[in-house]
Amino acid sequence: MQAVVVHPGTAGEAIRSRGATRQIPLREAERAILPSKTMEPLERLAVYQGMYPLRMHDALAADYPGLKSFLGGRLFEHFVADYVAVHPSRSYTLNRLGDAVPEFLKTWHHPKRAFLADLARLELAITETFDAAEDPGPYAPPAHVDADWETRRFGVAPTLRLLSFRHAAGAALDALKAGRRVSARPKASWAAVHRRSFVVHRLDLSRGEFHLLSALAAGETLGKALRLAARKAGKALSPASVRRAFRVWTSEGILR
Amino acid sequence: MSDRFGLPDLGVGVGLRTVHFGHILSKKPEVDFYEALTENFLDTGGRPLHVLDRVAERTPVVLHGVSMSIGGTDPLDFDYLRKVKALADRTKALWVSDHLCFTGVMGRNTHDLLPLPYTEETLRHVTKRVKTVSDVLERPLVLENPSSYVEFRASTIPEWTFFDRLLRDADCGMLLDVNNVYVSSFNHGFDPLEYLDAIPHDRVVQYHLAGHTDKGTYLLDTHSARVKDEVWSLFRHANGLTGPRATLLEWDEDIPDFETVHAEAKKALAHRPPLARTVSADVSALVAAHA
Numbered sequence: 031m032q033a034v035v036v037h038p039g040t041a042g043e044a045i046r047s048r049g050a051t052r053q054i055p056l057r058e059a060e061r062a063i064l065p066s067k068t069m070e071p072l073e074r075l076a077v078y079q080g081m082y083p084l085r086m087h088d089a090l091a092a093d094y095p096g097l098k099s100f101l102g103g104r105l106f107e108h109f110v111a112d113y114v115a116v117h118p119s120r121s122y123t124l125n126r127l128g129d130a131v132p133e134f135l136k137t138w139h140h141p142k143r144a145f146l147a148d149l150a151r152l153e154l155a156i157t158e159t160f161d162a163a164e165d166p167g168p169y170a171p172p173a174h175v176d177a178d179w180e181t182r183r184f185g186v187a188p189t190l191r192l193l194s195f196r197h198a199a200g201a202a203l204d205a206l207k208a209g210r211r212v213s214a215r216p217k218a219s220w221a222a223v224h225r226r227s228f229v230v231h232r233l234d235l236s237r238g239e240f241h242l243l244s245a246l247a248a249g250e251t252l253g254k255a256l257r258l259a260a261r262k263a264g265k266a267l268s269p270a271s272v273r274r275a276f277r278v279w280t281s282e283g284i285l286r
Numbered sequence: 287m288s289d290r291f292g293l294p295d296l297g298v299g300v301g302l303r304t305v306h307f308g309h310i311l312s313k314k315p316e317v318d319f320y321e322a323l324t325e326n327f328l329d330t331g332g333r334p335l336h337v338l339d340r341v342a343e344r345t346p347v348v349l350h351g352v353s354m355s356i357g358g359t360d361p362l363d364f365d366y367l368r369k370v371k372a373l374a375d376r377t378k379a380l381w382v383s384d385h386l387c388f389t390g391v392m393g394r395n396t397h398d399l400l401p402l403p404y405t406e407e408t409l410r411h412v413t414k415r416v417k418t419v420s421d422v423l424e425r426p427l428v429l430e431n432p433s434s435y436v437e438f439r440a441s442t443i444p445e446w447t448f449f450d451r452l453l454r455d456a457d458c459g460m461l462l463d464v465n466n467v468y469v470s471s472f473n474h475g476f477d478p479l480e481y482l483d484a485i486p487h488d489r490v491v492q493y494h495l496a497g498h499t500d501k502g503t504y505l506l507d508t509h510s511a512r513v514k515d516e517v518w519s520l521f522r523h524a525n526g527l528t529g530p531r532a533t534l535l536e537w538d539e540d541i542p543d544f545e546t547v548h549a550e551a552k553k554a555l556a557h558r559p560p561l562a563r564t565v566s567a568d569v570s571a572l573v574a575a576h577a
Contacts, residue, residue: 035396064437066475122328228333228336268533
């Protein structure tokens with residue numbers, strides 16, 4: 031029955047499929063279900079078969095609203111069918127159904143698949159951050175950075191995720207939510223995603239900010255983090271931009 | 287008549303749904319009890335669990351799952367069961383329910399409630415699994431009759447007789463979904479009153495009510511509308527047989543505002559007595575009494 035339920039074709043095609051006939055010969059399968067007064071056996075099976083893609087669609091649409099918006103309803107349905115054929119649910123929860131979407135999109139037959147994969151990676155990070163264990167705090171900003179600033183280390187919010195993209199995934203997601211046109215052209219971007227008081231926040235970062243925050247999150251001292259960020263970004267962050275970034279990161283509860 | 291387990295009538299409750307979280311936290315509506323969908327609160331440390339914790343502090347909660355696959359042939363998922371027990375302990379859930387069905391085979395989960403062939407072999411298989419699950423959960427497992435759209439030629443036992451024997455053999459409770467009885471009776475052509483009369487009434491722990499959709503050649507259990515008059519009529523009949531039991535309205539598609547859902551649930555009071563307020567006045571005392 032499962033082989034028929036998950037088959038993307040008609041119930042007739044499904045019951046004749048290799049997946050189904052491997053489990054039960056066609057002749058037996060056709061007799062296994064009783065007709066009702068109003069429906070033939072295959073029509074009855076088709077009720078379950080029709081509900082399966084809807085359930086998969088709803089689960090993935092909930093986690094990937096931006097992806098659905100970009101693809102449009104019809105193409106998103108095709109995407110769902112292609113995806114669940116390769117990555118069917120093996121969990122008691124549908125919350126994990128979409129875990130492999132970013133990787134899957136990298137090889138999906140769509141001309142903008144690299145952009146789609148970036149967009150999906152951002153949406154997956156948001157979903158995972160939503161479900162992460164609650165951050166008990168404290169959210170208090172770190173004490174004033176004094177003369178020993180160079181050797182100072184900082185804690186970071188446990189829900190913090192730092193992401194780098196080849197496309198402007200954050201701007202695209204904002205545009206899709208607002209119903210605006212989206213550019214899928216390559217344009218490097220960086221973002222921090224974290225949760226505070228059960229609300230997920232996204233903070234767009236510059237290249238230098240991304241590398242600075244990444245180094246701090248890895249436990250480096252501020253001095254070493256600044257040097258690493260300068261090397262990886264190709265130029266040092268100005269003192270004013272570092273001050274501005276720290277003000278935001280501490281007020282957001284990212285740094286502590 | 288009290289139920290076999292001495293579990294309390296929790297009154298008239300509603301399903302705890304994400305779209306109502308804000309209303310429930312801010313308005314704190316007077317609801318007799320909430321039913322939480324088990325899987326939505328496993329593996330999350332986010333807002334859903336926070337809301338469930340706040341709700342469970344002041345209102346009785348029961349858990350209702352969709353992935354136990356009690357009739358499946360894959361081994362029971364003990365990791366899942368341990369998480370369900372932990373959640374039940376955390377929320378002080380008086381009972382845990384799921385469906386008489388299977389959800390998939392060979393490691394896959396279709397996330398649908400697939401029907402079982404009702405045979406002696408199935409009965410033995412499910413009975414054994416129910417006993418194991420009850421041991422792990424350390425509280426009664428309550429099984430719901432699913433709505434179904436196919437019948438197997440291999441079935442040799444009517445669903446109501448299967449339930450009667452299963453509930454007694456495995457010593458578990460029943461979540462009687464009256465809408466599902468009505469939907470399946472239409473789809474399979476049996477008499478719903480015969481079903482209600484035949485099940486062991488002292489094993490019924492909870493009722494479900496919901497709306498369904500007429501698809502022309504069959505009825506579909508959509509949880510997307512108000513309860514139909516025919517279902518209210520069956521609910522009244524069943525109540526006469528079991529006495530008042532915890533009664534819950536399910537509304538899962540096109541969900542209206544909380545007050546509309548709650549008002550629909552409270553229509554059950556026209557068919558069953560209201561909850562004696564002392565029963566759920568103190569959640570901790572209630573749980574301790576049935577621990």
